[in-house]
Amino acid sequence: MAEPGERDDWDAVARAIQNRLDETRSTQMEIASRARVSLTTLRELQHNLNPRRRRPQTLSAVSEALGWPAGYLVQVLHGEAAEPHADESADPVLTSLSGLEQEIRALRARVDQIERQLADGDA
Known part of the structure; x- marks a missing residue:
């Protein structure tokens, strides 16, 4: 126990x-x-x-x-x-911010990939 x-x-x-x-x-x-x-x-x-x-x-x-x-x-x-406060989980601003954070992460990943490809091409 x-x-x-x-x-x-x-x-x-x-x-x-x-x-x-x-x-x-x-x-x-x-x-x-x-x-x-x-x-x-x-x-x-x-x-x-x-x-x-x-x-x-x-x-x-x-x-x-x-x-x-x-x-x-x-x-x-x-x-x-x-669980957060009920009003927080339903807040449209926080929902939008969460979506923006996901998009920014995806864009960062794409930029990193492009930079790696450019670096490989320079080598």
Whole structure:
């Protein structure tokens, strides 16, 4: 039988925080301030440094500071399907941004391919 906390996925929490910071273009300082946690605590969570049991209030505060429901990061930690706010998942602006991000990734891949072909032709 697994000990409490044994299956916690702190790497998933770190990825979720990093992705959200990238999405929102927020700084660590802004989020730490909104969550009322130390910058060190946020950095530890974001980079999975010193993984250890955290107070649920800490993860809730960081979740809310990132614009998620309070239990979001706890769900991520436990490997549960975490859902953003309902209005966020239906937001047409966020949907458009997501589509634009996909198109930009596809364009980058095409440019990289063209650059490789040109470099091969020069060699």
